[in-house]
Amino acid sequence: MGASAKRAATVRTRINWADYDPGIFYDELISSPDHPRVAARGVISYLRRYSEKKLMARQKAADLAIQEMGISFTVYSEGTNIDRAWPVDIIPRVIPRKEWQRLEQGLVQRLTALNLFIDDVYNEQRIIKDKVFPAEIIHSSKDFLKQCVGIKPRHRVWAHICGSDLVRDKDGTVYVLEDNLRVPSGVSYLLENRAVTKRILPQLFRQHYVLPVDDYPSQLFDMLASLSPRPSDDPEIVVMTPGIYNSAYFEHAYLAQRMGAELVEGSDLVVGDDDCVYMKTIQGLERVDVIYRRVNDDFLDPEAFRANSQLGTPGLFRAWRAGNVGLANAPGAGVADDKVVYTYVPDIIRFYLDQDPIIPNVPSYLCVRDTERDHVLANLENMVVKPANESGGYGMLVGPASTQAERRKFTQLIKKHPRNYMAQPALSLSTAPTLCGGKMEPRHLDLRPFILQGSGHYVTAGGLTRVAMRRGSLVVNSSQGGGSKDTWVVDTEGRR
Template sequence: MSIDWKSYDPKPFFDELIAAPGKPRPAARTLADYLASLDDAEIRERKRAAELAIVEMGISFTVYSEGENIDRAWPFDIIPRVIPRKEWERVQAGLVQRLSALNMFIDDVYNAQRIVRDKVVPEYVFANSRNFRKQCVGHNPPHGVWAHICGSDLVRDGDGTFYVLEDNLRVPSGVSYMLENRQVTKRVFPEVFESSSILPVDEYTSQLFDMLASISPRPLDYPTVAVLTPGVFNSAYFEHSYLAQRMGAQLVEGADLVVAEDDYVYMRTIEGLERVDVIYRRIDDEFMDPEAFRADSMLGVPGLMRAWRAGNVGLANAPGSGVADDKVIYTFVPAMIKYYLDQEPIIPNVPTWLCTDEKEREHVIAHLDELVVKPANESGGYGMLVGPHSTKKQRAEFAELIRKDPRNYIAQPTLNLSVAPTLCDEGLEPRHLDLRPFILQGVRTDVTAGGLTRVAMRKGSLVVNSSQGGGSKDTWIVDEEA
């Protein structure tokens, strides 16, 4: 399994590390030279060290299979993805621009609705949205921010251009794996970290705490912050406990909290009730408050919406922010940027067909074998059709679904997603990947230096989600001038 870059050929795809056989990209040269210096036994030893570290550190994720919850070790590839700092600075600016516009849109939707009145976004787009919450109309959260934590998925096409594939604004996950990937990689390749200028990601949890503190109703240096989890059987429970521990916050379930008659939120402790200032919720809107949403929810806190609307507790992300976490809304984000900020988008969208438009819908149905079709509100790679890898029967089923509910579907071209060298059972091979950076917005905006790179471990696959057989890599933003 020793690495010979001259025999590694990523064509016809854009490769994140290797420009052509035997030619590493400038930012990846130090890493590529180091990897090439390792023999077969050394590479296997590093791979084994990473696997042992993941088990030792307890890094896991949950797969739901046949009614059972199965905890699995986090799938990880030891060869990092490398992005030059100069290129990343532009991406970072584009992410800040995008989240700013999205938050302005959410605030507008629940208040003046200027963007609808000015016919930039059609009313049906959010009026028929599964995530529009009438309970949020007329509310003004601190700093005008609704989506405090965003994970926007980025992909590169064959020419190396970054595109935004989708925005995750409800309960974005994965940041703990980004942080743990870095710790594992430092154990595996300490020598490379000593000889390279790799931007750190470790400050994320302190930035997260500062952002949460900025929406506290009480001006305290250290407000009481709680991470609200659905519980140990949730697929992201590892992340919930990890972030709570790293922030010094309380990890709570719905039964641990109570909203009193004064509309303040309190946490049950062995010493009595303690007021909670900010809740980082990892529960969907529908389940967070049985008084306001689903009455049968056993996961939420009765009265939580009352406390939030009274300004007595900060919630991140705010209820209702999912109105912009919709793949139909996604198509209008470039227009939002122009409308609210009077700027051109720095990072473009992937070209998208809206199935609500009759002509576009018929085009999609006629070209299902070429396109990727996605439902508006699903996540995790579920419920979508990858046309070139689909059967005739699957395409016929999707054509019927689209005609039945056109609002629920968009379609995009099958991109030539970029690849990166990945250690597989067959040896070193190019595998497709994406990138999920995390953006925090409160009184200020912070962007992670890189993000969670997810990689399709199956040959030829474009699906990178861990629940669908994907893995991940550490992401290095390398300062070439350092």
């Protein structure tokens, strides 16, 4: 074959972006067939050089790098734990910096208001007395801890690390889908996605100005240090894990290593007669100032909560209440993680900050209200029904993908326990080009940025983009077959 014939063959095997059509959905990279969005023009221009075969070779290299780097997560299946390599699609998701700045402001606004709410419901309860928020929602919340009433943690902040899930509808509007305030996970995968993408597509990074995310571990350390009861340049900070069988253990170990903190289990800590927390070391007991705990409230302290817990440390809650140790996130922060509470967040923002929400909620229906419950039950095939306190995509009904039997089951559940359920119309989630079976196809996705609050605020530049790898699926959770992408916040004015 001559040189001209080889060039022609190469052209024919390159991706034809005119054939890539997201249909009615908003695509994060492509505005219409063969027309990339402004912030994504450089990425698409770079990708045009590659055939699908060559891109798949890069994808396989990324998969191999993930295995070599030991990036994994654990799936619980039929009583067994299965470690799986973290799934990453090498085509990045791109967000223009100007749009991101507005979203960043909205995320800081939201977490600030949520922390004011948590502090209020455990103390003065002004929002209840002023009849902005129903008392019965708090009284019936399984995450409202009576043990926390009257406590005022350092900075009056309870949720120090938050992962709020953002979604974009087909008209381009970005919504907050839910807030994760108990033990939010996924930030380690955000950081590793960036490391893998840099390794696999180095030229692409050299040609674009992408906001960095590498400073998160140092920002996390500084935030945790601000919680120390002993002002010091070198506080003793530990990451408390349930152990190696936890699905997020990779992240626990990763963040401890990146911060230079000790990774401990509950049995590695002891509370002394002075109500201070100490870590067992070969040199003896060493006082701990701050605990980044990845153990749920119920299991944190058998003295204060579940008596049969083998994961926590007896007396830990007592030490925190006495102000002798910082805990992030604080016990009881989950009261604002309730998906019923979520529906009130716009009112919460207005009440505490006297501002309108910058990022709107998804329109929602509370099944505890008769008229809204009737509407949900009459339209289950078009609704996403969520339990108030589940996570990871478990226990919910995705109406458009449900069977008649599943809808009958949820009708019974909602009627029996209306307080436990809320519903939202099924959004047409945005898409992005994704390598699937050797082809470039649109797949639905969401975004989980991470927000820190201590003495100040910090927001990751972008977040963890999670992708529903199955065609037509809206379920992005890795435990249910989802994947992920590196998320680029691109300063188009600063492009090299």
